[in-house]
Amino acid sequence: MDSLIVKTITRLLVPFIFLYGIFIISHGHVTPGGGFSGGAFIGGGLILYTIVFGAKQAEKLFPSSVAEWLESGGILFYIAVGLVGLITVDSFLTNIGAGFGIGTPGTLWSAGMIPILMITIGIKVASTFMTLFRGLLEEPR
Amino acid sequence: METILSVVILILLIIAGIAIDRTNDLLVAIIVFSSFSFLMTILWLVLKAPDVALTEAAIGSGITTLLFLAVLSKTERKSL
Numbered sequence: 540m541d542s543l544i545v546k547t548i549t550r551l552l553v554p555f556i557f558l559y560g561i562f563i564i565s566h567g568h569v570t571p572g573g574g575f576s577g578g579a580f581i582g583g584g585l586i587l588y589t590i591v592f593g594a595k596q597a598e599k600l601f602p603s604s605v606a607e608w609l610e611s612g613g614i615l616f617y618i619a620v621g622l623v624g625l626i627t628v629d630s631f632l633t634n635i636g637a638g639f640g641i642g643t644p645g646t647l648w649s650a651g652m653i654p655i656l657m658i659t660i661g662i663k664v665a666s667t668f669m670t671l672f673r674g675l676l677e678e679p680r
Numbered sequence: 681m682e683t684i685l686s687v688v689i690l691i692l693l694i695i696a697g698i699a700i701d702r703t704n705d706l707l708v709a710i711i712v713f714s715s716f717s718f719l720m721t722i723l724w725l726v727l728k729a730p731d732v733a734l735t736e737a738a739i740g741s742g743i744t745t746l747l748f749l750a751v752l753s754k755t756e757r758k759s760l
Contacts (some may be wrong), residue, residue: 563734576734579739583738583743590746675750675751678754
């Protein structure tokens with residue numbers, strides 16, 4: 540896309556979209572939202588960057604090999620964290636039973652493994668949307 | 681107040697849904713679908729579900745529209 544206005548506004552806006560996504564992810568257990576919503580915001584920002592600046596520039600910002608690694612590694616890390624509950628107590632993804640708290644409103648690091656899971660889901664969802672959009676772009680006409 | 685807002689949004693949702701079906705241009709259908717999702721976002725907020733509203737705003741009116749537009753740019757744009 541060649542429009543100067545669109546390029547300038549995107550360059551100003553994309554960092555704030557990322558910041559909002561990170562806010563939603565990191566506050567996922569004490570406020571509305573969570574890993575999926577915040578990851579979708581970050582993925583939307585990445586797709587906006589790709590549309591405006593082209594696929595080559597986006598490859599520098601977020602290489603596709605990194606996206607594939609994050610996408611596959613995210614869900615494996617999620618399963619690994621879930622297995623902690625299975626090993627220490629009796630069931631998958633147990634939080635309270637494994638000795639962690641249930642979280643206090645307004646306190647960021649307060650809910651045991653849930654913030655870690657939220658960050659993992661956010662990274663996975665963002666890279667999944669980016670991989671989806673790249674796959675559609677590389678498809679021949 | 682909330683009832684009036686809900687009724688207005690629901691009527692607009694019905695209009696948008698019919699418009700998506702009746703339009704002849706695929707690009708117009710995508711844009712109206714995006715506005716449908718935005719109206720749904722407001723309706724979720726009125727129904728006190730901000731969590732769903734956030735997801736609807738990101739997925740419904742953001743990502744889905746972008747993916748539809750990417751597919752449309754790969755096809756020949758022809759009105760049905």
